[in-house]
Amino acid sequence: MLDFYFDFFSPYGYFGSTRIEALAARHGRQVRWHAFHMRSVMKDVLGLVQPLTALPLKGDYIRKDIRRVARWLDVPYAPGDAAAFANVAADRAFWLIHDVDAEAAKRFAVEVFRRHHALGDSPRDEQALMAIAVATRSDVVDLPTLLQGQACKDRLRQATEAAMAAGVWGAPTFVADGEVFWGVDRMPMLEHWLERGGW
Amino acid sequence: MLDFYFDFFSPYGYFGSTRIEALAARHGRQVRWHAFHMRSVMKDVLGLVQPLTALPLKGDYIRKDIRRVARWLDVPYAPGDAAAFANVAADRAFWLIHDVDAEAAKRFAVEVFRRHHALGDSPRDEQALMAIAVATRSDVVDLPTLLQGQACKDRLRQATEAAMAAGVWGAPTFVADGEVFWGVDRMPMLEHWLERGGW
Numbered sequence: 001m002l003d004f005y006f007d008f009f010s011p012y013g014y015f016g017s018t019r020i021e022a023l024a025a026r027h028g029r030q031v032r033w034h035a036f037h038m039r040s041v042m043k044d045v046l047g048l049v050q051p052l053t054a055l056p057l058k059g060d061y062i063r064k065d066i067r068r069v070a071r072w073l074d075v076p077y078a079p080g081d082a083a084a085f086a087n088v089a090a091d092r093a094f095w096l097i098h099d100v101d102a103e104a105a106k107r108f109a110v111e112v113f114r115r116h117h118a119l120g121d122s123p124r125d126e127q128a129l130m131a132i133a134v135a136t137r138s139d140v141v142d143l144p145t146l147l148q149g150q151a152c153k154d155r156l157r158q159a160t161e162a163a164m165a166a167g168v169w170g171a172p173t174f175v176a177d178g179e180v181f182w183g184v185d186r187m188p189m190l191e192h193w194l195e196r197g198g199w
Numbered sequence: 200m201l202d203f204y205f206d207f208f209s210p211y212g213y214f215g216s217t218r219i220e221a222l223a224a225r226h227g228r229q230v231r232w233h234a235f236h237m238r239s240v241m242k243d244v245l246g247l248v249q250p251l252t253a254l255p256l257k258g259d260y261i262r263k264d265i266r267r268v269a270r271w272l273d274v275p276y277a278p279g280d281a282a283a284f285a286n287v288a289a290d291r292a293f294w295l296i297h298d299v300d301a302e303a304a305k306r307f308a309v310e311v312f313r314r315h316h317a318l319g320d321s322p323r324d325e326q327a328l329m330a331i332a333v334a335t336r337s338d339v340v341d342l343p344t345l346l347q348g349q350a351c352k353d354r355l356r357q358a359t360e361a362a363m364a365a366g367v368w369g370a371p372t373f374v375a376d377g378e379v380f381w382g383v384d385r386m387p388m389l390e391h392w393l394e395r396g397g398w
Contacts, residue, residue, distance in 0.1 A: 045254065045256045046257060047247075047254075056368075057240075072391070169256040170257070180260055183384070185388070
């Protein structure tokens with residue numbers, strides 16, 4: 001087993017999502033996907049109240065780096081409007097679907113990532129998320145109503161606390177046998193770890 | 200040509216220092232080494248007033264990761280007492296030596312890194328830095344006196360501003376033909392960039 005932690009808004013998480021299943025399969029592992037609310041972790045753990053891309057210098061670096069990494073990995077990248085993307089609702093919808101069918105939740109996540117980061121066609125509201133859930137054959141029948149309730153908010157909060165308890169503070173993060181790897185640029189190291197059983 | 204930016208206190212910078220010359224040589228490049236005052240950049244640019252290792256979760260990750268990366272790269276790692284290490288004086292001494300002989304400054308830097316990060320025998324004061332300068336055949340005759348002066352403080356500040364102007368905000372950072380790579384885990388990407396001339 002291998003755990004993959006992500007938040008839909010993160011391009012690096014999107015890049016990781018396109019590679020993690022194949023990486024795990026090469027080592028006979030299955031992947032559990034976990035959406036978490038990264039902005040609250042960044043605020044509570046790192047004391048960051050603004051997105052990294054708003055920082056001087058580091059923000060410029062990251063904006064350029066995202067496009068460079070996309071080209072390096074040969075992953076399509078043409079993001080939609082981040083401000084319009086119903087990112088937190090997507091995180092919550094992931095868990096609503098997941099708790100009925102974890103595989104359907106993965107299909108949903110792949111499509112949400114693709115729509116926002118690769119097609120520039122960001123899901124903007126609960127109806128758009130519902131359409132993706134239907135298109136990816138989820139059994140959750142009334143996503144828009146469920147997304148208004150308190151239960152799905154609590155579920156994401158609980159998932160975010162569980163992520164932090166597992167040592168997660170950034171996205172994407174991969175955990176194998178308790179060993180934590182942060183960042184898409186650590187996937188080669190994660191793969192070495194799986195090959196060698198640690199070092 | 201290739202530029203390598205570091206601050207002596209950073210273990211990842213130390214790891215980078217053990218690999219960058221060989222990497223550059225594989226591509227017919229020479230390396231310019233640049234010490235900079237990373238804590239002032241972290242404060243001014245990232246708003247961080249404490250070291251990363253003091254952060255919850257991320258600090259735990261980094262402490263563990265440093266040892267894991269050392270084992271991965273097969274680089275000796277047995278650090279001395281960070282609080283006793285005359286790290287900023289070493290950054291300044293680097294430039295005093297550099298401005299007479301850039302190659303002597305590299306030898307000095309390699310030895311300072313090794314003493315603090317690999318031997319656990321941190322240079323604690325100007326006299327200890329002078330001893331390293333002598334052992335690494337530097338021509339700067341009175342390092343302890345020069346390190347008391349304003350000129351070497353201004354020189355490090357100037358170097359730090361030049362680093363930021365080049366897009367540097369963390370250590371180690373490598374710059375090739377204006378392309379900025381942050382982190383020892385980006386050295387494989389830097390090497391691909393040099394091989395392909397970008398992508």
